[in-house]
Amino acid sequence: MSAKMEVARMGEPPKLLVQGLSKVFGGGRDGLQPVEAIASLDLTVNTGEFVTVIGPSGSGKSTLFNIIAGIEQPTSGVIAIDGDSSAQRAGKAGYMLQQPLLLPWRSVEENVMLGLDVRRVPRRQALGQARELLKRFGLAEFARHYPSTLSGGMRQRVALLRTVLFNHSFLLLDEPFGALDALTRLSLQMWLLDLWQSFHSSVLFITHDVREAILLSDRIYVLSARPARVLRVVDVDLPRPRRPEQLALEQAVTLEQELIALLLKEQKL
Amino acid sequence: MTLTLRRLAGFGPAFVLAVALLAFWEIYVRAGLISPIYLPAPTAIVQALFSNWDVISVNTMQTLLETVIGMVAATVLGLALAIMLGISLWLRRAIYPLLIISQTIPIIALAPLLLLWMGYDLEPKVLVVALYCFFPVAVACADGLSGADPELIKLMQSMKASRWQILWLVRLPGAMPSFFSGLRIAATYSVTGAIFGEYVGGIQGLGIYMQSVFNSRVIVLLFAAIVVTAVLSLLLFGLVSLIERIALPWYHGAVART
Numbered sequence: 001m002s003a004k005m006e007v008a009r010m011g012e013p014p015k016l017l018v019q020g021l022s023k024v025f026g027g028g029r030d031g032l033q034p035v036e037a038i039a040s041l042d043l044t045v046n047t048g049e050f051v052t053v054i055g056p057s058g059s060g061k062s063t064l065f066n067i068i069a070g071i072e073q074p075t076s077g078v079i080a081i082d083g084d085s086s087a088q089r090a091g092k093a094g095y096m097l098q099q100p101l102l103l104p105w106r107s108v109e110e111n112v113m114l115g116l117d118v119r120r121v122p123r124r125q126a127l128g129q130a131r132e133l134l135k136r137f138g139l140a141e142f143a144r145h146y147p148s149t150l151s152g153g154m155r156q157r158v159a160l161l162r163t164v165l166f167n168h169s170f171l172l173l174d175e176p177f178g179a180l181d182a183l184t185r186l187s188l189q190m191w192l193l194d195l196w197q198s199f200h201s202s203v204l205f206i207t208h209d210v211r212e213a214i215l216l217s218d219r220i221y222v223l224s225a226r227p228a229r230v231l232r233v234v235d236v237d238l239p240r241p242r243r244p245e246q247l248a249l250e251q252a253v254t255l256e257q258e259l260i261a262l263l264l265k266e267q268k269l
Numbered sequence: 270m271t272l273t274l275r276r277l278a279g280f281g282p283a284f285v286l287a288v289a290l291l292a293f294w295e296i297y298v299r300a301g302l303i304s305p306i307y308l309p310a311p312t313a314i315v316q317a318l319f320s321n322w323d324v325i326s327v328n329t330m331q332t333l334l335e336t337v338i339g340m341v342a343a344t345v346l347g348l349a350l351a352i353m354l355g356i357s358l359w360l361r362r363a364i365y366p367l368l369i370i371s372q373t374i375p376i377i378a379l380a381p382l383l384l385l386w387m388g389y390d391l392e393p394k395v396l397v398v399a400l401y402c403f404f405p406v407a408v409a410c411a412d413g414l415s416g417a418d419p420e421l422i423k424l425m426q427s428m429k430a431s432r433w434q435i436l437w438l439v440r441l442p443g444a445m446p447s448f449f450s451g452l453r454i455a456a457t458y459s460v461t462g463a464i465f466g467e468y469v470g471g472i473q474g475l476g477i478y479m480q481s482v483f484n485s486r487v488i489v490l491l492f493a494a495i496v497v498t499a500v501l502s503l504l505l506f507g508l509v510s511l512i513e514r515i516a517l518p519w520y521h522g523a524v525a526r527t
Contacts, residue, residue: 069427091429101421105442105519107526117438118428144525166428 013083015170015202016045016068021077022227023063037063039227041077045170045202052205052213054259055223056267061206062098064228065174068204069095081170094167098175100159102147108158109134109143115166133161137195153184157191168199174206186244189215193242210259214252215242222259225266232262309489318493324478325490329497331474335391335463336505339398343455346399347406348448354407355414355444356436372404376462380469394466394474401462402455409451413444446520449513456505460498 021041027034037060045051053061066072068079070089078085081092094115102111109130116126134143139157147155156176163171176192177185189212196203207213213220214236222232234255238246246252291311297303298310305313318325350368354361376397383393417440425435467476475494482490514521 066423070429071423071426090427093427095424095427097420097424099420101418101424103421103439103442105445105517110526114438115428118425118430118434144527146519146523146525148519149524 012047013080014044014046015049015082016043016204017078017080017083018043018068019078021064021067021074021079023060023067023072024075036227038067038074039229041223041228041230043221043230045204047202048200049218050196050203050205050216052207052217052220053223054207054210054213054220054263055228056225056263057208059223059225059266060228061223062174065095065172065204065206069093069172092167093170093172094163095172096159096163096174096176098178100147100155102155102158102162104146104148107144107146108139108150111147111158112162112165114162118166129165130161133165136198137161137191151184153180153188156180156188160192160195164195164199164201168201171196171201171203171205173203175208176205177212178208185212190244192216197241210256210263211247213259214238214255215244215247220259222262231266234259305489306486307488309492313489314492314496317489318496321490321493325493325497328473328475328478328494329501332460332463332467332476332498333501335394335466335474336398336459336501338391339395339463340402340455340459340505342395342399343402343459344406344452347403347451347455348410350403350407351410351414351444351448352436352441354411355440356432361411368404368407371400376400376465380466383466384470389471393469394463394471397466398459398462401458405454405458406448406451409454410444410448413447414440416447417443445517446513449509449517453506453509453513456509457502459505460502464498 019042021038021043022036023038025035025037026032041064043051043053053064055061063072067074068081068089070087070092073087079089081089084092102108103114106114109127112134113121113126113130116129117123121129131140131143134140137157139154139161142150142154142158147158150158160173160176163173173192177188180188193216195201205213205216217236220234220236221230222234223229224231236255238249238252247256295310295312298305298308298313309317350364354364379400380393380397383396387393387396414436421439422435425439430438463474464476464479467474468480471477475498479491479494482488482494518526
């Protein structure tokens with residue numbers, strides 16, 4: 001465990017604390033058979049940590065993120081962001097959903113500043129911040145382009161910068177690289193780590209990809225099939241900054257085998 | 270440039286067919302198969318149009334004025350209704366059926382009533398145009414508003430956007446292509462609407478002109494007025510398409526914002 005985390009534990013509250021979270025859909029008035037999506041889930045993200053949630057498809061990971069982002073409310077349990085456990089969580093995290101969801105009528109820079117528009121930051125100032133961010137992360141030449149002209153990888157980068165500009169302190173990233181080819185994916189993973197380190201963000205990340213989880217994370221939560229429970233919590237003790245070749249180290253390979261075996265057991269046909 | 274040429278080439282078949290039909294018409298009349306008093310030849314129509322342009326142009330301007338004011342009113346009304354339909358399920362349930370019923374009222378019965386209530390001036394014609402045109406605008410725009418990607422709405426909610434911000438930043442801009450489709454349909458109806466309004470009663474305008482030349486059996490001028498009506502409708506359609514191209518460059522394949 002890193003020194004940074006120890007400090008966080010003694011002083012300020014964790015970035016995100018989830019305790020005994022459960023979510024049941026249906027039942028009650030609408031007469032549907034209730035479906036339990038999440039069952040008594042505990043999870044912590046300390047300040048500056050990169051934490052990954054991994055689990056079989058349909059295990060309620062996206063539901064978990066919707067709840068943390070304040071779009072849905074839990075059936076029971078506590079969610080505290082920066083120690084504040086009020087139900088008004090919207091706006092406290094930068095949430096990136098699976099698709100890039102760029103607005104086709106806005107240029108790249110205008111898409112990046114969307115969150116500032118929502119916060120009613122004056123346009124000139126918001127545009128300035130968006131341009132600076134695009135420049136800093138190598139996308140300045142595309143600033144005035146429309147999203148329809150960009151490749152899949154570029155769209156994801158723009159969506160990530162939009163998320164960061166809205167709230168860089170806490171990022172919720174739901175399988176952001178799921179639809180990309182292997183090489184683009186690797187380049188975006190490195191780019192994300194760069195972004196994370198320069199903003200000292202706290203990140204909660206969803207993926208299906210065990211190698212991606214190992215490459216990026218400080219800690220991995222392995223979830224069960226529906227209803228989602230935490231099967232295991234694993235610390236990834238690889239040195240930072242991470243390099244793709246570290247995945248070939250013995251401890252990484254062992255961890256990968258272990259996680260795959262665990263997930264295979266949970267995966268339903 | 271090549272794109273413009275290819276675009277023009279796309280109109281080729283329609284152009285050839287139109288010329289062929291007009292030629293057939295011309296020959297048919299000139300061969301004496303029908304009296305030119307009942308069906309004047311195309312060349313005679315064009316000639317009559319130019320030699321009577323002073324009178325026709327005055328009536329055209331009147332009709333154009335009614336059409337444009339009516340279209341503007343229809344656009345504002347259509348947009349307002351679409352927003353009301355789009356923001357609340359309850360308003361939708363309340364307004365939508367009434368909107369449909371409004372379209373089942375025959376304008377032919379309503380127009381004389383409007384005349385009775387509002388006089389022979391501009392207002393009843395403008396109102397007839399607006400009644401003709403607001404419906405396609407409202408329906409197309411409301412469909413566009415409710416067609417927003419639910420994931421995008423979720424993203425906005427995670428940013429703590431208010432209902433109005435979601436409408437203004439996401440739903441309304443996303444509905445603009447649908448809105449313009451509705452507006453183009455409305456533009457093609459609009460001139461006919463104004464002429465109908467005049468026909469029922471008025472002092473000036475293409476509708477009045479058509480009535481008076483028909484009553485004196487100058488059929489060639491009736492045809493001239495029909496030509497003007499068609500040209501006017503096409504021009505309005507073209508104008509709406511032009512505004513759309515300028516307003517929504519992203520929808521028409523623009524690469525970057527200028």
